[in-house]
Amino acid sequence: MIRMLLRVLGHQHSRPIRRTLALMVSAAVAEGLAYALLVPVLRALFGDTPADARPWLGAFGAAVAACAALRYAGDLAGFRVGTALLRGVYHRLGDHLARLPLGWYGPARVGEVSVLAGQGVLRAMSVVAHLLGPYVSAAVTPLTIVAVVLALHWQLGLVALAAVPVVAAIQLLTGRATAAEDAGRAARDREATGRVVEYVQAQPVLRAGGRTTERFRLLDESLRQVGRASRRSTLSALPGALGLTLTVQTVFSALLALGAYRALDGGIGAAELLTVLVLTARCADPLLSLADLGGALRGARGELARLDEVLRTEPLPEPAEPVRPAGHGIEVASVTFRHGGHTVFDGLTLSVPEGRRLGVVGPSGAGKSTLLHLLARFHDVDAGAVRVGGADVRALATADLMARFAIVFQDVYLFDGTIEDNVRLGRPGATAAEVREAAAAARLDEVVERLPDGWATPVGEGGARLSGGERQRVSIARALLKDAPIVLLDEVTSALDPVNEAAVHAGVERLMRGRTVVMVAHRLRTVQHADRIVFLDAGRVVEEGTHDELLRRGGRYAHFWHLTAEPMPRG
Structure with missing residues (x-):
């Protein structure tokens, strides 16, 4: 005992x-x-x-x-x-x-x-x-x-x-x-x-x-x-x-x-x-x-x-001698990943040059969110490698790796504190002016102004006192304040009303400016201006190219685009 x-x-x-x-x-x-x-x-x-x-x-x-x-x-x-x-x-x-x-x-x-x-x-x-x-x-x-x-x-x-x-x-x-x-x-x-x-x-x-x-x-x-x-x-x-x-x-x-x-x-x-x-x-x-x-x-x-x-459950191992990446480009090289008893990826390969934007689309269960998790090393791959700046993410210190990523998910979790507390999680040592600047870029200042306690407004456990769009603005302000060179976006506007969607889009555009970006979306309009788009299905890249190229091919992406972009016919 x-x-x-x-x-x-x-x-x-x-x-x-x-x-x-x-x-x-x-x-x-x-x-x-x-x-x-x-x-x-x-x-x-x-x-x-x-x-x-x-x-x-x-x-x-x-x-x-x-x-x-x-x-x-x-x-x-x-x-x-x-x-x-x-x-x-x-x-x-x-x-x-x-x-x-x-x-x-x-x-x-x-x-x-x-x-x-x-x-x-x-x-x-x-x-x-x-x-x-x-x-x-x-x-x-x-x-x-x-x-x-x-x-x-x-x-x-x-x-x-x-x-x-x-x-x-x-x-x-x-x-x-x-x-x-x-x-x-x-x-x-x-x-x-x-x-x-x-x-x-x-x-x-x-x-x-x-x-x-x-x-x-x-x-x-x-x-x-x-x-x-x-x-x-x-x-x-x-x-x-x-x-x-x-x-x-x-x-x-x-x-x-x-x-x-x-x-x-x-x-x-x-x-x-x-x-x-x-x-x-x-x-x-x-x-x-x-x-x-x-x-x-x-x-x-x-x-x-x-x-x-x-x-005694083993955490992800830390490298004995961490390396420093030479840049902020992303490479997924012949990655195999198994989870929950089935293979999610088998030989997946793609890359995102530094400062470029990659859109990831596909049906539910294709592995889109899992791809973002692997990039941020929430899991380790079973074979192949995920590299940032030419360095395997497993060779980077966890703190160094996470400092390079700003991540905005669809489901935002806020801690039970004030709005300012939750924004400051992106960079606790930021000045008040930097916090306000990030909030303005995310259109969060509009929310703060109409709340009786302003920045001191408690958000409740999980952000329960704010709407989904308001929580998303907080998360974008947090990511902007972090000022990381790589941005991962996962369905950030799929469940928002038009007003909040427009505000969040403005914040996202500000967040992506000049950074390496991987964005997952169901609404294809979100990714149509990406430098390159990949269509994932069953863990494989079945199509890739620009928005216009993929539409001309008339393949899976074009089919998805017409389903989501064209109005439903009246019966």
């Missing part, structure tokens, strides 16, 4: 964790040894001069105080280390998620990451702060007491010692029996979280269909699965809890019977027997708590394992 915790957090945290563990073990051992002082106390109390018990009572009180001090120090260290680890693991998880390839973020990952980043991390990190101390005490204090009993009376000690392997076996078997059920319950929890997110996102569709009062079948079924998995997990732990209780009661009864027998034949004194029984009774509570603590630790271990699995 500790090894996995250190693997998840990094071995730089090993010293405080080991120091905390040492404090907790010392407190548990000291507690067990303190009970050995009951023997001289009881001997004196049962003897002819009970006053002789006073110094031993003082020693016992001092030992209890020392135990309390050690326990306080261990618990305090646990809370402090747990808080530091919680902060550290959130930073590490966030940094790692930001470096994972976008292909990793499949539909099922939403629920998984939501659960893991929320209750999963808290549950895993609660080990040091809340579980480790009680578990160490429940395991180490009884073992110390068994050693004390062995020293007092070897026969009674052997009876107590016999319980150790039985308790260990019960814990081991319970862990194995519940592991599969715990994993199943965690999987159902993640699925249910994903269904809740889906249910919230599906509200417009459900309401448009007049199904506002209906229950969401997929969510209901997922919640039922969670309930079934929870019951199975509880039932799988029940035999272990019963077995532990039976073992503790059996050992205590055996010690009571053997102790009474040995006391009657003079083999053990009353003080020693009473001490053994007190010590044995003191063992019962922590041993019985092992069932609950073991279940909590197994749950935390499961979360740690899932956290470890995410953190």
Whole structure:
């Protein structure tokens, strides 16, 4: 458990964790040894001069105080280390998620990451702060007491010692029996979280269909699965809890019977027997708590394992010796790329000279957006190479590569801050004048002027307080402020109204001026002035040329142009 915790957090945290563990073990051992002082106390109390018990009572009180001090120090260290680890693991998880390839973020990952980043991390990190101390005490204090009993009376000690392997076996078997059920319950929890997110996102569709009062079948079924998995997990732990209780009661009864027998034949004194029984009774509570603590630790271990699995997912590799591109031209050389079990590109080749514009068109599923992802190295290709300025993108440092790209997608995500905060993401160190200039070029200033709080207007999570066109203007202003030499555009006007489309087009024209551009579009008017156009279908370039050349050929591009450019005939 500790090894996995250190693997998840990094071995730089090993010293405080080991120091905390040492404090907790010392407190548990000291507690067990303190009970050995009951023997001289009881001997004196049962003897002819009970006053002789006073110094031993003082020693016992001092030992209890020392135990309390050690326990306080261990618990305090646990809370402090747990808080530091919680902060550290959130930073590490966030940094790692930001470096994972976008292909990793499949539909099922939403629920998984939501659960893991929320209750999963808290549950895993609660080990040091809340579980480790009680578990160490429940395991180490009884073992110390068994050693004390062995020293007092070897026969009674052997009876107590016999319980150790039985308790260990019960814990081991319970862990194995519940592991599969715990994993199943965690999987159902993640699925249910994903269904809740889906249910919230599906509200417009459900309401448009007049199904506002209906229950969401997929969510209901997922919640039922969670309930079934929870019951199975509880039932799988029940035999272990019963077995532990039976073992503790059996050992205590055996010690009571053997102790009474040995006391009657003079083999053990009353003080020693009473001490053994007190010590044995003191063992019962922590041993019985092992069932609950073991279940909590197994749950935390499961979360740690899932956290470890995410953190061990390989991000895109960084070059050992990054190179610098010689320019801003783009080349896709014999690229093969597979994703989701099928081949998206097989030997794709195209190029964009520096300062030129390439339009990419084609039917849905042709690989247009995937091409932009490969150019920005959101994924690595399986064969071939993507080059910027003659350098393979895999040989560039990620920060250097991303500094060369300004990317505007159709679906714009804005962070929950002000409009100015979101524009400044393009270049955080920009001056106020530079921000205003970029906004004016994107026609965002028109939006800002009619908002009551102006630049300080909060956009809401995901930009929910702005319209689609307004969000797109923010994204273009952000890209203009970044002032990158290469621009990637993905369907930036396909879902806009005419007013916003005209404004966004003006901003896009300003953004593209003098830069290397790759633009994906369904509306072919967007790309008709590109220097060159490629028509993608099934991951292959089936046509390429200028707008006029492609129209003269009368091929796929011309067919698409006539479908989208000519008005529909009236029936």
